[in-house]
Amino acid sequence: MTKRLLGFRDRTAVAGVGYTAFSKNSGVSTLTLACEAVLAALADAGLTADDVDGLATHRVGDSAAPSLVGPALGLRAPAWYLDQFGGGSVSHSVLGQAALAVAAGLAETVVCYRAINARSEFRMGQAPNPSPEAQYQVPYGYAAPVQMYAMYARAHMLKYGTKAEHFGELAVAQRAYAVKNPRAMMRTPITLDDYLASRWIAEPLRLFDCCLETDGACALVVTTAERARDLRHPAVLISAAAWGGGESPLSSTDVTTTAAAELAPRLYAQAGLGPADIDVAELYDCFTYSVIVQLEDYGFCAKGDGGPFAAAGTLPVNTHGGFLSEGYVHGINHIAEAVSQLRGTAADRQVPGAQVALSTAQPGYVLPATSALILRRS
Numbered sequence: 001m002t003k004r005l006l007g008f009r010d011r012t013a014v015a016g017v018g019y020t021a022f023s024k025n026s027g028v029s030t031l032t033l034a035c036e037a038v039l040a041a042l043a044d045a046g047l048t049a050d051d052v053d054g055l056a057t058h059r060v061g062d063s064a065a066p067s068l069v070g071p072a073l074g075l076r077a078p079a080w081y082l083d084q085f086g087g088g089s090v091s092h093s094v095l096g097q098a099a100l101a102v103a104a105g106l107a108e109t110v111v112c113y114r115a116i117n118a119r120s121e122f123r124m125g126q127a128p129n130p131s132p133e134a135q136y137q138v139p140y141g142y143a144a145p146v147q148m149y150a151m152y153a154r155a156h157m158l159k160y161g162t163k164a165e166h167f168g169e170l171a172v173a174q175r176a177y178a179v180k181n182p183r184a185m186m187r188t189p190i191t192l193d194d195y196l197a198s199r200w201i202a203e204p205l206r207l208f209d210c211c212l213e214t215d216g217a218c219a220l221v222v223t224t225a226e227r228a229r230d231l232r233h234p235a236v237l238i239s240a241a242a243w244g245g246g247e248s249p250l251s252s253t254d255v256t257t258t259a260a261a262e263l264a265p266r267l268y269a270q271a272g273l274g275p276a277d278i279d280v281a282e283l284y285d286c287f288t289y290s291v292i293v294q295l296e297d298y299g300f301c302a303k304g305d306g307g308p309f310a311a312a313g314t315l316p317v318n319t320h321g322g323f324l325s326e327g328y329v330h331g332i333n334h335i336a337e338a339v340s341q342l343r344g345t346a347a348d349r350q351v352p353g354a355q356v357a358l359s360t361a362q363p364g365y366v367l368p369a370t371s372a373l374i375l376r377r378s
Contacts (some may be wrong), residue, residue, distance in 0.1 A: 009270060010376065012099040013228035013235040016045025016111075016221030017336045022185050022327030025120040026215035031064040034115035035072050037217035041111055045221045046232040049073045054110030056082035056098045058090050058330075062122035063115050080107040086369075088284060088362030089259075091331020093371035096241025098222045108223060114332040115217035123213055133248065145286060146210060148365055150202035153289035156256045157204065159304070164204060166307030167288040168195035171208040171324055173313055174285070178321025180348040185212055186325040209288045211323035218332045220339070225378070235378035236342045239356075240271035243371030246364045256304075259364025260297035263372060268299075271374040275299040278374075279354040280341045281315055282334035284362045285322040294363050298372075316351045335359045335373060342377040 018040025020026070020033050034057070042048060055066035055078055066081040080101045084090055091114065098110040116122070137143055156162045172192055178184035190208065198207035228235035244266075246259025268274050275298060283294045292306035295317075301309040310317070320326045320337040327333065338357035340346045357375045364370040 008100065008103055008241070009239050009272065010237040011103045011225055012222055012238045013225045013378065014220050014238065014335070014339050014375065015223050015228040015231045015233070015235065016041040016043075016047065017339050018042070018044055018219040019183060019333070019336070020217045022183060022214050022216040022329070024213075024215065026117055029064075030062065030115040030117055030121075031068055031072060033117070033215070033217035034064040034069050034113050037113050037115060037219035038069065038073065038111050041113075041219035041221050044232065047109065047221065049075060051109050052078070052111055054078055054080040054098065054101060054107035056094050056110055056112045057114060058084040058086050058094050060085065060087050062118065069113070078107075080110065087367075088286060088331045089364060089367055089369045090243065090361065090371055092241070092335065092359060092361040092373050093243035095220060095222060095238070095335060095373060096243060096371065099238045099241055102222055102224055108227070110222045111219055112222060112332065113217060113219035114330050116330055117215045118328060118330075119213040119215050121215070144202075146202045146205060149287045149289055150205045152255050152293070152365060153287070154204055156289065156293065159256055160307070162292065162307035164196065165192065166292065166311045167209055168192045169311035169313070170288045170291055170317075171195050174318045174322045175325045177319050177349050178325035181320050181326055184321045184326040185214065186321070205287055205289070208324070211286045211328045212325070214327040214329060216327055216329050218329045218336050220332065220335060229378060233345075234343050236339045237376045237378050238373060239273070239376045240267050240374040242267040242270060244369065246368045246370065248368040256293065258293055258297050259368055259370040260294055260360065260372070263370055264298045267372050267374060273356060273374060277356050278358045279316070280319060280338065280351045280357045281317050282319070282322075282338045282357065282359040283317055284331065284334065284360050285318055285324050286328075286362060288324070290363055290365075291317060294360060297363065298358065298360070319346065319349050319351060331361050338375050342375055
């Protein structure tokens, strides 16, 4: 499969990025949020709605479908669209599938977006769980993602000696990035002592281990690499896009390894790169533990060393503050931050000389699937 996809490498690019404000109460519908983000991304690229012939999103009953966004923007007959069911694990596959459509000539300009009133309207704990495993969990009150991640985090601590301080150093580092990010919802610095004093949510996970519940939207314009080079900003090439399933945590013999471990070799092979080539990583941080385990599963450190590696801060991770401190837009704002870093427009949080970025989706715990992208400055 990887050999057949090598022709996809660097043929498409992200040409525009758009955001709404991130808040606890947007005061508007998800349709309004989606349209605002799409128009902002088009303006960033120097394009208009007339240039759009494709729309793509993912949702779990809490967003605006392309069939609504298209007419609201005056698009009568898009050539291609994607309306994918699923949460954070499929977030990066949306952009990957848009890139494949552009590379195949099915569309020329696709806007990928995610709009969500996840604090004021449709909180994540209210989302339906389509997994058949839910019938064995819900009767015992084991249903919320934080409960699941807490058990995996505890397993990692018992097996490898990972410490609460490792989680805490990661939360502190991401908050330090958020302090420099005008979009971030949480911009007050925190210390390790603040982290350790924060209340339990599901032991061993504390308040500062958990992502924010956010109202907001984010959008990205995907087009051909050639066209992107003629637009407003340096083209950010899509070098690799991978998605797929893994082993269910309930059937796995090792809950400290995620579906990302299966996906990573395909992703790197497609890009012709490896972990050592990554300058900045935007890793799905629904909880601090998800970052630690992905550092291992994407090959940045040995299995079991994710905690000390994260605490050392040798790799720039979640340079916008991540879901923990910027806001939670279900995956897509990680990709947008990667684009900003590769453009060199991240201001005070800019990683010097960033040329290659990894951005990842939920690593495959709530459902056994994940997705990820490798982006490169043109």
